[in-house]
Amino acid sequence: MSRLATFQKESTAAWDALTTGDKTLITIGNATCGRSAGSIEVMDAIKAEAAAQNLDCHVMEVGCIGLCYLEPVVSIQKPGRPMVVFGNVTPKQAPKLVAEYLLDEQIPPKLVLGTIGEETISEVPKLFELPVLKPQVRRALNRVGFIDPTDLQHYFAHHGYSGLARAFEIGAENVIEEVKNSGLRGRGGGGFPTWRKWRFCRDTQADQKYLICNADEGDPGAFMNRSLIEGDPHALIEGMIISGYALGATVGIIYCRAEYPLALERLRLAIAQAEEHGLLGKNILGSGFDFKIKIKEGAGAFVCGEETALIQSVEGERGMPTPRPPFPAVEGLWAKPTIINNVESLACVGLILKNGADWFKEYGTEKSTGTKTIALVGKVKNTGLVEVPMGITLRELVFDIGGGMAGEGKFKAVQTGGPSGGCVPEELLDIPVDYDSLNAAGTIMGSGGVVVMDEKTCMVDFARYFLDFAEKESCGKCVPCRLGTKQMLTILEDIVAGRGKPEDIDLLEELGEAVKVGSLCGLGQTAPNPVLTTLRYFREEYEAHIYGKACPAKQCKELITYHIMESCVGCGLCLRNCSAHAISGEPKQLHVIDVDICHRCGVCYEVCPPKVFSVEILTGEMELETA
Numbered sequence: 001m002s003r004l005a006t007f008q009k010e011s012t013a014a015w016d017a018l019t020t021g022d023k024t025l026i027t028i029g030n031a032t033c034g035r036s037a038g039s040i041e042v043m044d045a046i047k048a049e050a051a052a053q054n055l056d057c058h059v060m061e062v063g064c065i066g067l068c069y070l071e072p073v074v075s076i077q078k079p080g081r082p083m084v085v086f087g088n089v090t091p092k093q094a095p096k097l098v099a100e101y102l103l104d105e106q107i108p109p110k111l112v113l114g115t116i117g118e119e120t121i122s123e124v125p126k127l128f129e130l131p132v133l134k135p136q137v138r139r140a141l142n143r144v145g146f147i148d149p150t151d152l153q154h155y156f157a158h159h160g161y162s163g164l165a166r167a168f169e170i171g172a173e174n175v176i177e178e179v180k181n182s183g184l185r186g187r188g189g190g191g192f193p194t195w196r197k198w199r200f201c202r203d204t205q206a207d208q209k210y211l212i213c214n215a216d217e218g219d220p221g222a223f224m225n226r227s228l229i230e231g232d233p234h235a236l237i238e239g240m241i242i243s244g245y246a247l248g249a250t251v252g253i254i255y256c257r258a259e260y261p262l263a264l265e266r267l268r269l270a271i272a273q274a275e276e277h278g279l280l281g282k283n284i285l286g287s288g289f290d291f292k293i294k295i296k297e298g299a300g301a302f303v304c305g306e307e308t309a310l311i312q313s314v315e316g317e318r319g320m321p322t323p324r325p326p327f328p329a330v331e332g333l334w335a336k337p338t339i340i341n342n343v344e345s346l347a348c349v350g351l352i353l354k355n356g357a358d359w360f361k362e363y364g365t366e367k368s369t370g371t372k373t374i375a376l377v378g379k380v381k382n383t384g385l386v387e388v389p390m391g392i393t394l395r396e397l398v399f400d401i402g403g404g405m406a407g408e409g410k411f412k413a414v415q416t417g418g419p420s421g422g423c424v425p426e427e428l429l430d431i432p433v434d435y436d437s438l439n440a441a442g443t444i445m446g447s448g449g450v451v452v453m454d455e456k457t458c459m460v461d462f463a464r465y466f467l468d469f470a471e472k473e474s475c476g477k478c479v480p481c482r483l484g485t486k487q488m489l490t491i492l493e494d495i496v497a498g499r500g501k502p503e504d505i506d507l508l509e510e511l512g513e514a515v516k517v518g519s520l521c522g523l524g525q526t527a528p529n530p531v532l533t534t535l536r537y538f539r540e541e542y543e544a545h546i547y548g549k550a551c552p553a554k555q556c557k558e559l560i561t562y563h564i565m566e567s568c569v570g571c572g573l574c575l576r577n578c579s580a581h582a583i584s585g586e587p588k589q590l591h592v593i594d595v596d597i598c599h600r601c602g603v604c605y606e607v608c609p610p611k612v613f614s615v616e617i618l619t620g621e622m623e624l625e626t627a
Contacts, residue, residue, distance in 0.1 A: 011156030063231015065145030144231030163353035188342030219418030239346030409454030417446030420526035422533030481524030550620030
């Protein structure tokens with residue numbers, strides 16, 4: 001292990017020189033979220049301005065710190081000063097930021113977020129004291145946003161591969177025991193105890209065993225795995241090596257969707273670096289253990305999140321589930337024992353081996369230990385990637401970390417678990433975010449996607465949207481999923497179009513339960529969840545659509561009519577902005593909407609001057625609030 005110790009010692013010295021030397025360090029969040037907000041242009045502008053001012057700076061790309069709503073995020077650490085973090089930096093503001101802070105010690109108040117480190121700056125808060133970050137516990141994400149993911153030395157300097165060294169010291173059996181004692185459950189969906197899957201595989205005799213990392217992440221709005229890979233790829237590599245050692249597997253495969261080009265780029269580089277330093281390949285660190293990692297690009301099929309379908313895809317077949325038993329841990333890829341874990345699960349393995357099971361259990365609940373990364377999206381102020389202790393309540397997640405509702409809308413519901421999850425109403429916001437509590441509420445933890453909805457969300461249409469996704473993503477192999485989701489979708493489409501019948505509610509519930517019980521894989525077994533939970537908690541909205549032919553949220557176009565009231569002053573704004581040419585009227589005279597050609601786009605409602613309030617929305621037989 002002396003070779004690893006040498007790597008870490010050299011890397012720590014290089015890291016200290018970078019962060020405590022006499023050169024200014026500038027980091028820029030250049031993960032996918034930052035790049036979509038313009039971080040590459042910001043980085044180029046900062047480099048150009050630093051060169052023009054003849055400033056000796058080191059500009060470094062890092063991953064996403066999780067504050068996606070504040071991207072691009074730029075951090076500056078001057079020699080002898082704390083690191084100062086700035087948000088919403090535009091290419092136009094970047095040169096000014098360099099000039100004001102680096103040259104004149106002036107901190108732009110509109111851009112500064114906080115400081116990192118023990119030292120502080122007057123009137124600037126500590127970053128991790130902000131409401132969005134204070135309740136968080138960064139463990140899986142502890143390096144993301146702070147190190148250069150392309151520089152292996154940065155990972156070594158933060159005790160990288162120390163978990164692997166300990167794994168080799170205590171032996172494979174004790175590695176499984178340590179993971180068992182930690183209480184780690186799969187972070188990809190069902191929450192199955194990680195050690196138990198490993199034990200099935202290790203106890204199965206075979207000449208070859210495989211470990212597959214599921215990095216496909218097919219949930220709409222989920223980006224936990226992508227962000228971790230883009231910001232700290234070696235955390236996954238180390239976890240896979242340890243897991244392979246515990247299983248007796250010599251081949252690891254990372255199954256990652258082709259739509260994640262930056263994550264794939266980071267993975268390929270990390271694998272090459274690990275091979276170069278003897279961390280992958282033959283006789284790793286003199287342990288006698290051989291392990292190699294390959295990458296398999298997926299086509300983004302949601303059904304391939306199911307283990308047997310993923311295995312079929314890796315083998316070059318169409319991704320379709322197969323009956324179990326036999327389970328993959330006994331007979332999986334190429335009919336050999338195979339374990340499939342997701343990115344976060346494997347990243348936790350390295351931390352558990354480095355710090356111990358008791359350290360991992362410092363947070364969480366008795367049956368759901370540790371922390372969980374969550375993609376917090378929807379109608380919430382602070383959207384982004386967060387890591388919280390298991391057992392935190394949904395209310396804390398939405399209103400403390402998320403900052404409450406974006407805009408003036410009121411909270412209505414929160415969906416956990418992506419397309420396979422359910423919708424939780426306000427009265428259940430105080431339930432803990434853990435596997436068992438969410439299951440009891442009719443939803444699931446899933447991989448960690450959380451979507452917040454306000455009063456403008458139609459729960460019937462929301463259920464229709466996710467069932468449409470599940471129906472399209474179904475492989476079609478089993479009848480309950482193939483036909484059941486299609487029939488449920490047809491009923492929902494009728495309801496939102498005003499064609500719903502009273503018996504549709506009972507039929508939806510009956511079909512949903514049948515699809516859950518009869519489907520072959522997890523996709524079909526969980527696809528009805530959005531429908532069943534909205535029926536359970538928001539039945540009155542279904543009844544309004546069916547009996548009143550009305551959408552209380554004013555979102556279902558077939559149930560909406562726009563009407564211009566007599567208070568119209570004939571300003572012509574609605575007429576000029578109507579793409580359907582459905583509005584007519586003379587200047588300063590009452591205008592009229594032809595409902596037969598109206599597209600129901602709502603533009604007339606949006607452009608009507610707020611002091612006039614001439615356009616109202618009528619929905620079905622229920623006349624709702626006017627503008």
